[in-house]
Amino acid sequence: xxxxxxxxxxxxxxxxxxxxxxxxxxxxxxxxxxxxxxxxxxxxxxxxxxxxxxxxxxxxxxxxxxxxxxxxxxxxxxxxxxxxxxxxxxxxxxxxxxxxxxxxxxxxxxxxxxxxxxxxxxxxxxxxxxxxxxxxxxxxxxxxxxxxxxxxxxxxxxxxxxxxxxxxxxxxxxxxxxxxxxxxxxxxxxxxxxxxxxxxxxxxxxxxxxxxxxxxxxxxxxxxxxxxxxxxxxxxxxxxxxxxxxxxxxxxxxxxxxxxxxxxxxxxxxxxxxxxxxxxxxxxxxx
Ligand code: 13P
Numbered sequence: 688x689x690x691x692x693x694x695x696x697x698x699x700x701x702x703x704x705x706x707x708x709x710x711x712x713x714x715x716x717x718x719x720x721x722x723x724x725x726x727x728x729x730x731x732x733x734x735x736x737x738x739x740x741x742x743x744x745x746x747x748x749x750x751x752x753x754x755x756x757x758x759x760x761x762x763x764x765x766x767x768x769x770x771x772x773x774x775x776x777x778x779x780x781x782x783x784x785x786x787x788x789x790x791x792x793x794x795x796x797x798x799x800x801x802x803x804x805x806x807x808x809x810x811x812x813x814x815x816x817x818x819x820x821x822x823x824x825x826x827x828x829x830x831x832x833x834x835x836x837x838x839x840x841x842x843x844x845x846x847x848x849x850x851x852x853x854x855x856x857x858x859x860x861x862x863x864x865x866x867x868x869x870x871x872x873x874x875x876x877x878x879x880x881x882x883x884x885x886x887x888x889x890x891x892x893x894x895x896x897x898x899x900x901x902x903x904x905x906x907x908x909x910x911x912x913x914x915x916x917x918x919x920x921x922x923x924x925x926x927x928x929x930x931x932x933x934x935x936x937x938x939x940x941x942x943x944x945x946x947x948x949x950x951x952x953x954x955x956x957x958x959x960x961x962x963x964x965x966x967x968x969x970x971x972x973x974x
């Protein structure tokens with residue numbers, strides 16, 4: 688069932704668990720994540736970055752694929768199609784294409800501009816029964832081979848953005864996208880606690896879920912995190928399983944060259960990884 692992410696995240700925040708956002712890259716990814724969610728009876732958010740949107744043939748293609756799978760695979764758990772780190776224009780495109788949720792990432796703008804653009808998009812999203820996530824405090828990651836340190840958001844700025852009527856808030860707390868460097872200092876729980884004290888019931892979003900130790904994930908959930916984004920980890924297990932297939936020479940046996948066979952180990956690896964995360968986040972059985 689395609690829904691906005693508002694209700695599932697309000698329930699998660701109240702129930703002290705988190706819903707996973709798993710980014711999709713293609714049909715196999717989408718089918719694996721939906722299958723895992725259904726088997727776990729868990730709500731799920733399918734994240735689509737602008738790059739992945741282009742790669743998959745545009746937002747309308749994705750909406751068609753996800754809606755088709757929900758119907759034909761009999762997916763009854765709540766599913767949201769969510770634009771990840773969208774620009775203003777990409778948000779408008781996803782509204783038009785029929786996504787159920789958007790993230791406007793205005794974290795690189797001065798706070799006044801982030802507020803102005805977020806305000807406009809809140810109205811547009813809600814007029815279309817969609818949920819909207821906004822971001823304060825840029826979340827670092829690898830750019831041109833340099834791994835940036837995750838920023839910590841200013842709790843007062845978080846409160847300003849939260850008060851604009853958004854449905855959930857991403858705030859930097861030392862987290863970064865991709866694999867964490869060995870000298871990473873960990874999440875700033877002090878910042879997270881200050882943010883949740885200012886923003887009350889607002890579900891908070893933890894980006895860069897890959898590689899955050901389980902105990903830190905659990906602690907973040909106790910401090911108001913209700914949505915956790917995972918992307919790189921699924922990519923890693925998919926690629927490892929696919930590499931193993933070739934290394935074992937399976938593509939040379941019988942019709943092992945059939946793409947449906949080639950992609951199967953990676954597909955199954957994503958299902959297992961997503962299930963493991965749903966257990967960790969506490970969303971199993973919460974559909
Ligand atoms: P990772 O790739 O580090 O898991 O981050 C995913 C993410 O935050 C998407 O917005």
